[in-house]
Amino acid sequence: MQLYTSSVAQTRQAGARLAKTAKAGDVYILDGDLGTGKTEFVRGFTDSLGGNATVRSPSFSILNIYQTGCIDVYHFDFYRLSDISELEELGFDDYIYGNGVCLIEWGSLFRDYLPPEARTIRFSDRGECQRVLDADFDF
Numbered sequence: 391m392q393l394y395t396s397s398v399a400q401t402r403q404a405g406a407r408l409a410k411t412a413k414a415g416d417v418y419i420l421d422g423d424l425g426t427g428k429t430e431f432v433r434g435f436t437d438s439l440g441g442n443a444t445v446r447s448p449s450f451s452i453l454n455i456y457q458t459g460c461i462d463v464y465h466f467d468f469y470r471l472s473d474i475s476e477l478e479e480l481g482f483d484d485y486i487y488g489n490g491v492c493l494i495e496w497g498s499l500f501r502d503y504l505p506p507e508a509r510t511i512r513f514s515d516r517g518e519c520q521r522v523l524d525a526d527f528d529f
């Protein structure tokens with residue numbers, strides 16, 4: 391499935407759309423270059439579930455956890471991850487096989503450590519405000 395967005399708001403709406411069908415235990419890989427909208431997508435996803443969590447890029451923390459009015463969101467960013475042991479120290483398996491939804495920016499950098507059934511959305515830039523989201527599933 392392919393989605394075109396021409397504003398930050400539309401990318402957030404796409405995130406909210408995924409949140410309607412996502413279930414506890416789901417793992418989503420968000421791939422694509424820097425600045426293509428992955429974090430904005432997670433913001434739309436999380437905000438649509440209610441609660442007042444503040445979504446921030448986990449590029450330094452590697453993992454941010456948001457409690458929503460519904461399920462927990464485990465927001466990862468693997469961009470700065472150099473070794474899988476850093477994830478193991480975080481108790482990674484507890485999240486991947488846990489009770490929330492995992493949204494993993496740059497997830498393909500460590501694809502082998504993610505469940506085979508994880509779904510992927512690839513973000514790309516088509517100009518200053520245009521983005522394309524290519525998903526290997528429908529949502």
Ligand SMILES: Nc1ncnc2c1ncn2[C@@H]1O[C@H](COP(=O)(O)OP(=O)(O)OP(=O)(O)O)[C@@H](O)[C@H]1O
Nearest residue numbers: 395396397398401424425426427428429430519521
């Ligand atoms: N259609 C759009 N959708 C999303 N973001 C857009 C769009 N048009 C412009 N932008 C801008 O692109 C940037 C997207 O930033 P964001 O942090 O979501 O990227 P990212 O993919 O998470 O990058 P990184 O890999 O560095 O974490 C923001 O500055 C935003 O204002």
Ligand SMILES: [Mg+2]
Nearest residue numbers: 428429447495
């Ligand atoms: Mg980001």
